[in-house]
Amino acid sequence: MMWLTLFYSCTGVAALLYILYRWVIPTAVQHHGGLALIWHVIIVEWIMDTLTQSTRPQRILSAVQKNATRGDPRSVIRAIDQFCSQKEWAMNVGNEKGCILDSVVSEVNPATVLELGTYCGYSTVRIASLLPPYAKFITLEFNPDFAAVARQVIAWAGLEDKVQLVEGASSDWIPKIKEQFGIKTFDLVFLDHWKEHYLSDTKLMEECGLLRKGSVLLADNVICPGAPDYVEYVRSSPRYKSHYFRSHLEYTKAEDGLEKSVFLE
Known part of the structure; x- marks a missing residue:
């Protein structure tokens, strides 16, 4: 009888923990970006x-395959x-902000694109799929x-011929881009890497002459993180x-957004 009671107790606790993990906590953090990041990214x-x-x-790749x-x-x-919306959250730009990204890419119709922060290639695929055949795209x-x-x-998306993926720190590569890739300036830059590097890398691009009049910078997660x-x-x-562009943190209801900035000189 004691073992049966213990079994039911353990089963009940396990069920409660699963409900908390699967539904209660994810629902509770939906409207708070900071808590959502702690829950999904750390725990x-x-x-x-x-x-x-x-x-x-690797699990995202498996889902794609x-x-x-x-x-x-x-x-x-x-x-x-x-x-990411049904099984396991991840910090892609997401579908809601992804539609904004799509619209900016289509509006600019860039011949040269730089993406800072590839992660699993989600935004890379979105951008590359909208580029003309002659475009140069470095991520x-x-x-x-x-x-x-x-x-x-x-x-897997069939876009490997349209994308040049480069490994390394943005601060190391930005000064070498003109020499290494023969690109004078970028029509579009998508910033989606470490948020504390957005400003320093933007100033570095200015110093290196990678921005021209009309170049567009689009920065993700300007509210959260x-x-x-x-x-x-x-x-x-x-x-x-x-x-x-006001929106929401990917796959949540917490406020986030994209900042589009046109370089004037």
């Missing part, structure tokens, strides 16, 4: 990495969005494990004309 990712002996990017059609960029995007990723996954995601020094700079500097 859940550690739990899943420990249980599966894999990484979140299982659910997306090879050579179809939009099916790759749908597979990642489905995985920089500091983490070699992320880069390895991103290459496979990009290839936030890049206040960058936002203050592009909004107050006479060198930029900026516009904020």
Whole structure:
């Protein structure tokens, strides 16, 4: 009888913990960006990495290979969005802000693009799928494990010939881009790496002459986790004309947004 009671007690506790993990806590943090990041990035990712002996990017890649059609960029995007909204959150730009990204890419119709922060290649696929055949697209990723996954995601989307993925620190590569890739200036720059580097890398691009009159900078996560020094700079500097696109942190209801800044000189 004692063992039966213990069994039911353990089962009840396990069920409660699962309900908390699967529904209660995720729902509770939906409207608070900071709590959502702590829960999904620190706690859940550690739990899943420990249980599966894999990484979140590897699990995203598996979802793409299982659910997306090879050579179809939009099916790759749908597979990642489905995985991140239904199974395991990840810090891609996400579908809501992704639509804003799509509209900016289509509006600018860039011939040269720089992406700072590839992660698993989600935004890379969105951007590359909208570029004309002659466009040059460079994406920089500091983490070699992320880069390895991103290459496979990009290839699964059939876009490997349109993307040059470069591993290393943005501060190291930005001064070498003209010499290494023969690109004079960028029509579009998408900032989606470490938020504390947004401002320093933007100033470095200015110093290196990688921005021309009309170049567009589009920065993600300017509210959550936030890049206040960058936002203050592009909004107050006479060198930029900026516009904020209000949206939500990917796969949540917490406020976040994109800052579009046009370089004026």
